[in-house]
Amino acid sequence: MTEKAPYRGLVVVAIMASMAMIAIEATIVSTAMPQIAAQLGQINLYSWVFSSFLLTQTATTVVFGKLADIYGRKPMVLVGIALFLFASVLAGFAWSMPSMIAFRLLQGVGAGAIQPVAMTVVADLFPGNQRGKVQGYLASVWALSAVVGPLLGSLIIHNLPWAWIFWINVPVGILAALGFILFFHEEKRNRMVSIDILGASLFAISISALMIALTEMETAISGSAILAMVVAVVALAGFIWQERRAEAPMVASDLWLKRPIAFANLAVFFASMSIMGLTTFLPMYVQTVLNGSPLVAGFALTMLLLGWPCGATIASRQFARFGLRPIMIVGSIFIPAGTCLLVLLTPSSSAILAGAGSLIMGFGMGLLNIGALVLTQESVNWSERGSATASNVFSRNLGSTLGAAILGAVLAYGLANSTDGQSIKAEQLRALLNGTGVMMPDAESIRLALQHALHSTFIVMLVFAVLIVPACFFVPKPKVGSKVPQRT
Numbered sequence: 363m364t365e366k367a368p369y370r371g372l373v374v375v376a377i378m379a380s381m382a383m384i385a386i387e388a389t390i391v392s393t394a395m396p397q398i399a400a401q402l403g404q405i406n407l408y409s410w411v412f413s414s415f416l417l418t419q420t421a422t423t424v425v426f427g428k429l430a431d432i433y434g435r436k437p438m439v440l441v442g443i444a445l446f447l448f449a450s451v452l453a454g455f456a457w458s459m460p461s462m463i464a465f466r467l468l469q470g471v472g473a474g475a476i477q478p479v480a481m482t483v484v485a486d487l488f489p490g491n492q493r494g495k496v497q498g499y500l501a502s503v504w505a506l507s508a509v510v511g512p513l514l515g516s517l518i519i520h521n522l523p524w525a526w527i528f529w530i531n532v533p534v535g536i537l538a539a540l541g542f543i544l545f546f547h548e549e550k551r552n553r554m555v556s557i558d559i560l561g562a563s564l565f566a567i568s569i570s571a572l573m574i575a576l577t578e579m580e581t582a583i584s585g586s587a588i589l590a591m592v593v594a595v596v597a598l599a600g601f602i603w604q605e606r607r608a609e610a611p612m613v614a615s616d617l618w619l620k621r622p623i624a625f626a627n628l629a630v631f632f633a634s635m636s637i638m639g640l641t642t643f644l645p646m647y648v649q650t651v652l653n654g655s656p657l658v659a660g661f662a663l664t665m666l667l668l669g670w671p672c673g674a675t676i677a678s679r680q681f682a683r684f685g686l687r688p689i690m691i692v693g694s695i696f697i698p699a700g701t702c703l704l705v706l707l708t709p710s711s712s713a714i715l716a717g718a719g720s721l722i723m724g725f726g727m728g729l730l731n732i733g734a735l736v737l738t739q740e741s742v743n744w745s746e747r748g749s750a751t752a753s754n755v756f757s758r759n760l761g762s763t764l765g766a767a768i769l770g771a772v773l774a775y776g777l778a779n780s781t782d783g784q785s786i787k788a789e790q791l792r793a794l795l796n797g798t799g800v801m802m803p804d805a806e807s808i809r810l811a812l813q814h815a816l817h818s819t820f821i822v823m824l825v826f827a828v829l830i831v832p833a834c835f836f837v838p839k840p841k842v843g844s845k846v847p848q849r850t
Contacts, residue, residue, distance in 0.1 A: 383538070402458055427482070435548060442476035567593070644662055672724075693834075
């Protein structure tokens with residue numbers, strides 16, 4: 363064991379604080395970004411404020427997971443917090459949209475270090491039959507952040523300079539760093555390992571280019587999207603070649619292709635693709651098609667945030683009794699069951715049906731994610747746990763990004779084919795979302811077109827959700843240890 367028992371609770375508090383910075387970042391920035399963009403200008407770069415963060419976070423997750431296995435968890439998580447806070451301070455001083463994007467890229471690098479390494483620390487401190495409970499706490503942090511973020515963002519925008527959207531991270535990050543410095547003490551390891559810098563670089567280039575291509579293709583297939591995809595494929599080929607010859611590969615194929623890890627990550631990947639459609643398009647459906655208020659739409663989505671920690675809590679308390687694989691299988695059934703309710707939505711449906719689908723999907727995600735993460739961590743020893751955890755986080759992030767791109771394309775295609783090739787203008791959609799669109803002469807036709815297009819996205823979501831089930835059935839029955847594996 364790496365830590366004295368009395369300090370474990372304080373380390374968990376530090377982990378929750380560091381994770382809260384990342385969790386709240388997306389919702390608080392999305393709430394404030396319209397006002398920020400109005401001051402900075404260059405609205406055409408708006409989406410890149412969000413994409414840049416996710417791009418570097420996804421590309422560096424695996425790299426920092428590997429470095430945590432080589433140099434230890436504590437140095438890497440402190441590096442991540444330092445980078446995140448430094449970038450947050452700079453973002454508050456951003457003078458243009460390109461500078462904001464650059465600072466968000468750096469923020470993403472910090473997040474790429476914090477999230478997988480902090481989750482690995484939990485695995486180091488707690489045995490398998492206790493770890494799920496702590497992961498349930500972390501799931502609650504994400505759920506609470508999703509609710510608090512928009513409210514906090516609105517309060518800051520209306521009462522303080524927008525820079526505080528980013529500077530609010532500083533006190534939280536400092537407290538988290540102090541918690542790790544004072545209470546997390548791991549054994550020093552004199553481990554001389556060559557770092558696969560070329561492999562890490564090629565991997566980062568490949569994932570970054572892939573995400574750029576997916577982001578560009580959300581609206582239309584362009585020359586830049588094709589070029590980015592070509593770069594992604596070439597860099598991926600170079601990465602595979604490098605990993606086959608490297609003495610200490612950054613991504614060890616024997617780890618990623620282990621049956622428990624491979625299928626657990628595949629299940630999480632499909633689940634993240636599906637849940638991205640829920641968080642992105644369900645509020646739009648409730649407000650435009652069901653003609654509900656933003657409060658009702660928020661309620662429907664909040665059901666996801668209620669179901670998720672409930673599922674995580676139950677999984678954490680029961681997987682030692684029933685096993686990880688059965689918990690994952692049950693979760694994999696709940697997710698498509700909830701998605702089916704979304705597919706059944708019609709313009710005459712009640713928002714309660716949408717909320718029920720959201721609740722059931724969230725419950726399934728809580729069961730699945732906790733089971734997949736603990737199974738992944740239990741399938742390796744200490745020296746590979748950081749890489750294994752990073753592979754799980756990477757699968758989630760990549761699934762979210764790919765899901766957003768595919769479902770966005772489905773929505774665009776559905777709108778084009780339900781309006782005789784005449785696209786719905788942003789002003790028309792904004793009017794419906796603001797509640798002023800009912801006065802437009804073509805409001806009903808636009809609503810029906812949206813219903814048709816959003817229904818198509820829900821069907822594709824269901825396809826993703828159904829694929830989770832066979833992935834979980836292919837997971838072998840794991841053996842959950844009763845105590846923390848010793849370092850080797």
